[in-house]
Amino acid sequence: MKRRGEMVLAFAVIVAASLASTAGAGSTVAAKTQGVSCKSTLKIGFTAPFTGGAGFLGNEQLSWAKYAVKTLAPKYGLKIKLITGDTPVEQGPAIAQTIAQKFIADKTVVAVLGPSTSGNVVASSQAFWQAGLAHISPSATRTSLTKGPAKSATPAFFRVVPGDYIQGPSDAAFMLKKGAKNVVLFDFQEPYSQGLADAAESVLKAKSVTTTRLSVANTVTDFSSFVTKVPSSADFVFFPTQKPGDAQNIAQQLLEQGKKAKVFGGDGSNDASQFKVPGSFVSNFAPDISGFAYNKAVIAGWKKDNSGQALGSFGPPAYLATQVALNAIKKACAIGKGQIKDRRDVVRNVKKIVVKNSILGGDFRFSTKSNDPLNAKFYIFEIQSDGSYQLVV
Amino acid sequence: MDTFIQLTLNGLTLGSVYALIALGYSLVYGILKLLNFAHGDVFMVGTFIGFGAIQLLGGTVNPIVPVWALLLLITLAAMAGCACLGVVIERFAYRPLRDAPRIAPLISALGVSFFIAYSMQLLFGAEPRNYDTFSLNGGALYTNGFDIGNVRVPMIRIITIVAAFVMMILLWLLVTRTRVGTAMRATSHDREAAAMMGIDIDKVIVFAFVLGSALAGAAGVLFALRIPTYATIGFLIGLKGFTAAVIGGIGSIPGAMAGGLVLGFAESYAQGYISTRWSDLLVFVLLILFLVFRPQGILGKADIRKV
Numbered sequence: 204m205k206r207r208g209e210m211v212l213a214f215a216v217i218v219a220a221s222l223a224s225t226a227g228a229g230s231t232v233a234a235k236t237q238g239v240s241c242k243s244t245l246k247i248g249f250t251a252p253f254t255g256g257a258g259f260l261g262n263e264q265l266s267w268a269k270y271a272v273k274t275l276a277p278k279y280g281l282k283i284k285l286i287t288g289d290t291p292v293e294q295g296p297a298i299a300q301t302i303a304q305k306f307i308a309d310k311t312v313v314a315v316l317g318p319s320t321s322g323n324v325v326a327s328s329q330a331f332w333q334a335g336l337a338h339i340s341p342s343a344t345r346t347s348l349t350k351g352p353a354k355s356a357t358p359a360f361f362r363v364v365p366g367d368y369i370q371g372p373s374d375a376a377f378m379l380k381k382g383a384k385n386v387v388l389f390d391f392q393e394p395y396s397q398g399l400a401d402a403a404e405s406v407l408k409a410k411s412v413t414t415t416r417l418s419v420a421n422t423v424t425d426f427s428s429f430v431t432k433v434p435s436s437a438d439f440v441f442f443p444t445q446k447p448g449d450a451q452n453i454a455q456q457l458l459e460q461g462k463k464a465k466v467f468g469g470d471g472s473n474d475a476s477q478f479k480v481p482g483s484f485v486s487n488f489a490p491d492i493s494g495f496a497y498n499k500a501v502i503a504g505w506k507k508d509n510s511g512q513a514l515g516s517f518g519p520p521a522y523l524a525t526q527v528a529l530n531a532i533k534k535a536c537a538i539g540k541g542q543i544k545d546r547r548d549v550v551r552n553v554k555k556i557v558v559k560n561s562i563l564g565g566d567f568r569f570s571t572k573s574n575d576p577l578n579a580k581f582y583i584f585e586i587q588s589d590g591s592y593q594l595v596v
Numbered sequence: 597m598d599t600f601i602q603l604t605l606n607g608l609t610l611g612s613v614y615a616l617i618a619l620g621y622s623l624v625y626g627i628l629k630l631l632n633f634a635h636g637d638v639f640m641v642g643t644f645i646g647f648g649a650i651q652l653l654g655g656t657v658n659p660i661v662p663v664w665a666l667l668l669l670i671t672l673a674a675m676a677g678c679a680c681l682g683v684v685i686e687r688f689a690y691r692p693l694r695d696a697p698r699i700a701p702l703i704s705a706l707g708v709s710f711f712i713a714y715s716m717q718l719l720f721g722a723e724p725r726n727y728d729t730f731s732l733n734g735g736a737l738y739t740n741g742f743d744i745g746n747v748r749v750p751m752i753r754i755i756t757i758v759a760a761f762v763m764m765i766l767l768w769l770l771v772t773r774t775r776v777g778t779a780m781r782a783t784s785h786d787r788e789a790a791a792m793m794g795i796d797i798d799k800v801i802v803f804a805f806v807l808g809s810a811l812a813g814a815a816g817v818l819f820a821l822r823i824p825t826y827a828t829i830g831f832l833i834g835l836k837g838f839t840a841a842v843i844g845g846i847g848s849i850p851g852a853m854a855g856g857l858v859l860g861f862a863e864s865y866a867q868g869y870i871s872t873r874w875s876d877l878l879v880f881v882l883l884i885l886f887l888v889f890r891p892q893g894i895l896g897k898a899d900i901r902k903v
Binding site for chain 2: 255258259392418420422425427428429431435446448451455459
């Protein structure tokens with residue numbers, strides 16, 4: 204009896220410890236700026252996953268945001284310091300709330316880049332809105348952030364990339380074009396993957412494609428039993444993970460179990476260093492920017508600052524988001540005659556920004572109907588035998 | 597039928613890893629009556645040592661040694677590294693508390709667990725580490741193997757299962773056929789009486805930590821051959837190893853083996869036949885059911901004490 208009691212107590216202690224370690228953030232603090240001189244050093248917050256399974260994404264974005272600040276801010280007559288907040292995807296959205304409070308409490312933070320993931324936008328947008336802080340994401344794509352009756356982001360949220368309302372249907376259309384008759388769709392019980400899988404599934408079902416939905420906890424590391432449930436006749440496994448290593452893992456396990464289905468990863472799995480099983484596909488909101496001649500100088504400059512790093516697809520949208528933020532800050536400074544009297548002045552100006560010859564191709568502007576980019580699209584890449592990504596659509 | 601065979605294979609692979617982890621819990625509990633919750637993190641360190649050893653051996657694309665030697669060397673490196681870590685943990689976190697109330701080493705174990713996990717995260721970052729065994733011999737470990745009906749049994753699973761069972765058999769022989777094994781069993785049965793018979797209890801305890809941690813290191817490598825690892829992976833895997841030990845009968849070596857396999861099959865069949873969404877929940881419901889209705893586990897003995 205004593206032994207049983209000890210083991211029950213031990214189990215209770217360990218569960219309590221694990222719950223305590225994930226406890227979240229405090230309450231919202233609305234800190235209104237009293238007025239900041241534009242001649243002083245202003246800060247832009249950047250919140251993204253810099254460590255963890257999606258750390259590759261945040262670090263790539265940060266390198267481009269730093270480059271944008273370094274090269275563009277002096278041209279706009281601004282002194283800008285970039286400060287960061289790490290939100291590993293494994294820690295869930297609570298950490299995003301904590302970081303939001305940190306940025307809000309600093310009155311010299313006049314705009315925020317990110318959050319980079321949709322779940323973290325949902326977790327922090329309300330706090331940013333109350334504090335009047337514009338937050339411009341280079342990669343949060345969940346549709347309901349900006350659209351629909353139950354919008355989960357506030358009017359202070361903007362994104363420079365299109366949402367899953369384009370990605371899901373684009374991915375589905377590609378699978379249909381490839382003759383898909385049977386598709387298995389995964390979600391990971393969090394907003395990003397659920398939204399994307401829902402969007403793709405509805406298009407596939409409308410075209411009478413047989414679909415199977417598998418919902419997997421975000422903590423699962425071995426997908427063997429899920430792969431077992433993938434029918435032999437399946438053509439694609441739609442796998443919108445935010446951890447490219449998991450996309451590689453399931454592609455390997457499909458081969459291991461002799462399944463012919465190809466893995467189709469979303470923008471979150473777009474990392475050639477981790478996801479490299481030939482014949483798989485990934486979609487992304489950014490094209491290969493080296494295809495636009497006017498980007499030559501920008502790419503060369505970034506490469507000089509980041510020698511040895513490959514040109515990815517998450518970084519350039521961060522450059523664009525920074526460019527939009529800097530322009531909005533500049534406008535707010537002009538309106539305030541050398542002062543940002545209220546951080547809301549930046550929010551009010553973001554939507555008016557137009558970037559000619561943007562790094563992502565063509566002129567960038569926001570839609571008049573939502574805080575999404577106008578006329579944006581998704582791009583699809585196929586993984587080659589040497590592990591490189593080749594643009595196919 | 598194919599689905600059943602495949603799920604059984606999945607369960608056997610997973611279960612053999614759980615069994616190796618559960619053995620570490622059982623060895624330490626059997627001798628010290630201590631639930632070593634840092635054991636899952638020793639497993640995690642094993643996965644990282646294996647990753648480091650692969651890099652030292654030239655990586656998986658162009659390794660400087662044959663594949664079999666690479667697999668053997670990384671496993672031995674992880675076992676040796678984890679054995680050393682086990683000794684350090686015992687010496688600094690548990691030995692000073694050996695005569696303290698039993699809740700003290702339990703809390704110390706939790707502290708050690710978090711210390712190891714977050715130290716590793718600070719030292720090596722939180723990015724997942726993938727052994728990339730897919731690149732070994734152009735993916736041969738995944739595509740070669742044999743078939744049972746329409747189900748492929750790939751080489752990588754054969755290696756995992758066979759290696760785990762070989763280690764379990766060796767441990768069984770060590771515990772039942774050697775002097776040190778006899779000393780371990782005697783200490784487990786009655787520590788004070790064993791000391792009076794001339795057994796060096798400290799050495800036996802350290803040896804139990806060495807063995808348990810080495811097995812955790814081996815389990816780490818066998819696990820990470822197929823699955824990416826990261827600094828905080830040990831907590832959940834360790835909890836499942838603990839569950840396996842309880843199901844089998846904590847303190848019992850055959851029980852730990854049986855418990856690991858039962859848990860592996862339960863998890864695999866739950867994912868395959870019940871719900872992919874609730875498999876972890878079902879695993880821990882199983883733990884609670886055993887704790888409440890059969891705390892001695894499948895092969896453990898009821899703890900009868902003279903009152």
